[in-house]
Amino acid sequence: MKKRLLKILAFLFFSILLLLGSFFVADYFYPLSITKNKTTQTILAQDGTPLWRFADENGIWRYPIKLDEVPNDYLDVLLNYEDRHFYDHFGINPVSLLRAAWQNITNKRIISGGSTISMQVARLLYPHDRSMAGKLQQIFRTLQLELHFTKDEILTLYINRAPFGGTIEGLGAASWSYFGKKPKALTRSEAVLLAVLPQAPSRLRPDRYPERAKQARDKVLARLAQYQVWSPDIIEQVRKEEVWVYPRKKPQLAPLLARRLSQQYPDVDIIRSNIDLSLQYSLEDIAANRKNQLPAKNSLAILVVDHTDMSVKGYVGSVDFNDKDRFGQVDMISSLRSPGSTLKPFMYALAIDDGMIHSESLLQDTPRISSDYRPTNFDEDFYGPISASDALKNSLNLPAVELIELYGPKRFAGKLFSIGLPLQSKGNDPNISYILGGASLRMDNLVSAYSAFARHGQVSPLRFTQAAPLLSKPFISDGSAWITRQMLVNNHQLAYKTGTSYGYRDAWAIGVNPRYLIGIWVGRPDGTPVVGQYGSLTAVPILQQVNTLLLNKERRINRPLPLVTKPTTVTLEKICWPSGQKLPATDENCHRQKNAWILNNMIPPTLDTLTALNNNIYRSGWVTIWVNDAGKRVSADCSNAHKKQVALWPIALENWLLPKERRQSLIPEVDNHCPVFGKDIFLPLNIIGLQDKQLVKRLPGQQDVTIDLTPQGGVGEKWWFLDGKLIEKTYGDQKVALTVTHKGLHHLFLLDQSGQILRMTFTLD
Incomplete structure (x- = not known):
């Protein structure tokens, strides 16, 4: 008997060893993998609300959460209803299995599976049929789970994998889908309902079958009462609550930002953005309301950034994500577009830092021709003498061209590249057209660069996620940033710059208020021109609406x-034109006095164009002459000659000056008794052969008339325009034979290399 018992024990011992060995061999060759059911991806707002979710290939959405994000009420219900001995068994509860087998045999149908939470997780990870082989596979996978994972890890897997109806898996996704809240905020009634829902998710869905869901919930409450998990008062209170679910809606906010972040962080399950949920709703409402006011196929983009920490609070990449006619799935915040005039503030700020200008420096808004820039319209739409502040505020092109030409377009583009604002053009060869929109950039990079005007000259990249670090890079001085911002201030504490690209393809408005950076773009994503689409008319109203929304918030x-x-580096000083420097108001060289913001006590003199600087015949600024006692100009070696300093306006401004400010008034006539030697550098531009407003008659029988014209004065190359069209280019005193055919009024325009202009009209009879 004793030997037989020993044999039995030995048999059992070796059988157990064999089973254990077989298990570990199988565990080695058939390892447990949970990456097979990779969780889906969810983009969150700053407060944790889902903005957008990306389902898996089967359309399933999971929102993974940690165990400490699960409410205690839910865990109380789950463990007491599903698996009271979860933390005590090794994954399989033999008593439960035997009880379930007996119930199934006696009732001749499946009444209970006897599955523990661990076994349910195994079935979720490796689905099987309801056969003996399937049950053995489930038991094997369950033992693997218990071997490789802790109880809390297994419970977390269940919470994130349990089915909750339709395409929803996991407590996190169920809580947001059915109740519109994070799991930690679930009420007791909601926690009970979600604990029982995985038992029959399709049959108990509360959004479709609220009565069935309520009956299942109350059944669970009875079990809690039986085991005295909750007090009778609490159970009765929960029982009285109706089953009400949040109107089920997929998270569908900031879709283009969600796609962008998903592509940037493909392996992150939960991406926590800095989006302000209520602001995002408002911005998308603004876009929806503006949609019908825009021309066909037009889109828009809105970007809002809190510049105190550079967090992106609002992101609308298109007017309507679902509108294919308007290219709604093209993200215009990350697309390359022409910036129009939105780069001009950077040029002015860099020029201030370089000591080239102050806020009221005299600049020239006059027609000009060079190898890089050829104006096409020579009408009266020029301001002539203009301050840097007014030139920037009115977005005048020629003063900006004057600055970038002197500063250097390659140097300008390099500065922008260094702060994360690369400019792209054909050949990528920077030229003066860059300042007028002759290159492409992205809105997100542009808005980031504008942070210089809000962050004391430092530029910081945009922070799309809460994990992104706050970085800064020096760009301009604090004083230059402040002065430039003051030059852009309009009203409502908003400084902004507009932009319109060539052919009306892009309308821009970039704003800075005390807390936010605001970027607005309007246009067609395919680059088709939209006539009449200006930054000031199209984008600014949206900018102002968003700014008002933000300040009200x-x-x-x-x-x-x-x-x-x-x-402290900025001071306010009174300066005078044309010198651009400090002079007493009573000084005869102080023609116009201005209040200017000065950086580091430096008051730079008035700039001239690069052409004028390279050809010093027509000098501006301070010149020295000698006059006699009669006030006439004489040679320096004449008797009674004394030196006189005269501040001259740039020659190109002559046509826009008051008569008393022009060179003929400022420079005295020459005394012929002791004349100045050499060529008179103050001789104005003139035309011999035609007088202003002259009537020209044709010879009898002739259809046209030819007029011989000779330029007098001026310097260098000369360009001749008739009725707005370039007809001839000459040099020095070279003559022009002007042939006119059409009767009526004609406009003749002569421009020399120094910028001097002569206009006249004549009528052909």
């Missing part, structure tokens, strides 16, 4: 706006 939450203080 700050007042509503009672959050004070950051203060914008003047740096």
Whole structure:
């Protein structure tokens, strides 16, 4: 008997060893893998609300959560209803299995599976049929789970994999889908309902079958009462609550940002953005309302950034994500577009830092021709003498061209590239057209660069996620940033710059208020021109609407706006035109006095164009002459000659000056008794052969008339325009034979290399 018992024990021992060995061999060759059911991806707003979700290939959405994000009420219900001994068994509860087998045999149908939570996780990871082989596979996978994972890890797998009806898996996705809240915020009634829902997710869906869901919930409450998990008062209170679910809606906010972040972080399950949920709703409403006001196939983009920490609070990449006619799935925030005039503030800021200008420096808005820039319209739409502030505020092209030509387009493009604003053009050869939109860039990079005007000259990349670090790179001085921002201030504490690209393809408005950077773009994503689409007319109204929304939000939450203080390096000084420097108001060389913001106590003199600087015949600024006692100009070696300093306006401005400010008034006539030697550098541009407003008659029988014209004065190359069209280019005093055919009024325009202009009209009879 004793030997037989020993044999039996030995048999059992070796059988157990064999089973264990077989298990570990099988575990080695058939390892457990949970990556097979990779979780889906969800983009969250700053407060944790899902903005957008990306389902798996089967359309399933999971929102993975950690165990500490699960409410205790839910865990109480789950463990007491599903598996009371979860933390005590090794994954399989023999008592439960035997009880389930007996129930199934006696009832001749499946009443209970006897599955533990661990076994349910095994079935979720490796589905099987309801056969003996399937059950053995489930048991094997369950033992693997218990071997390789802790109980809390297994429970977390169940919470994130359990089915909750339709395409929803996991407590996180169910909580947001059915109740519109994070799991930690679930009420007791909601926690009970979600604990029982995986038992029959299709049959108990609360959004479709609320009565069935309520009956299942109350059944669970009875079990909790039986085991005295909750007090009778609590159970009765929960029982009285109706089953109500949040109107089921997929998270569908900021789709283009969601796609962008998903592509940037493909292996991250939960991406926590900095989007302000309520603001995003408002911005998308603004876009929807503007949609019908835009021309066909037009789109728009809105970007809002809190520049105190560079977090992206609002992101609307297109007017309507679902509108194919408007290219709604093209993200215009990350697309290359022409910036129009939106780069001009950077040029002015760099020029201030370089000591080229101050805020009221005299610049020239006059027609000009060079190898890189050829104006096409010579009408009266020029301001002539203009301050840097007014030139920037009115977005005048020629003053900006004057600055970039002197600063250097390659140097300008290099500065922008260094702060993360690369400019792209054909051949990528920077030239002066860059300042007028002759290159392409992305809105996100442009808005980031504008942070220089809000962050004391430092530029910081945009922070799309909460994990992104706040970085900064020096670009311009604090003083230059402040002055340039003051030059752009309009109203409502908003400084902004507009832009319109060539052919009306892009309308821009980039704004800076005390807390936010705002980027607005309007146009057609395919680059088709839209006539009449200007930044000031199309984009600015949207900018102002968004700015008002943001300032109202700050007042509503009672959050004070950051203060914008003047740096100590900036002072206010009175300067005079045309010299651009400090002079007493009574000085005869102070023609117009201005209040200018000065950086580092440096007051730079008035700039001239690069052409004028290279050809010093027509000098501007301070010149020295000698006059006699009669006030006439004489040679320096004449008797009674004394030196006199005269501040001259740039020669190109002559046509826009008051008579008393022109060179003929400022420079005295020459005294013929002791004349100045050499060529008179103050001789104005003139035309011999035609007088202004002259009537020209044709000879009898002739259809046209030819007029011989000779330029007098001026310098270098000369360009002749008739009725707005270039007809001839000459040099020096070279003559022109002007042939006119059409009767009526004609406009003749002569421009020399120094910028001097002569206009006249004549009528052909």
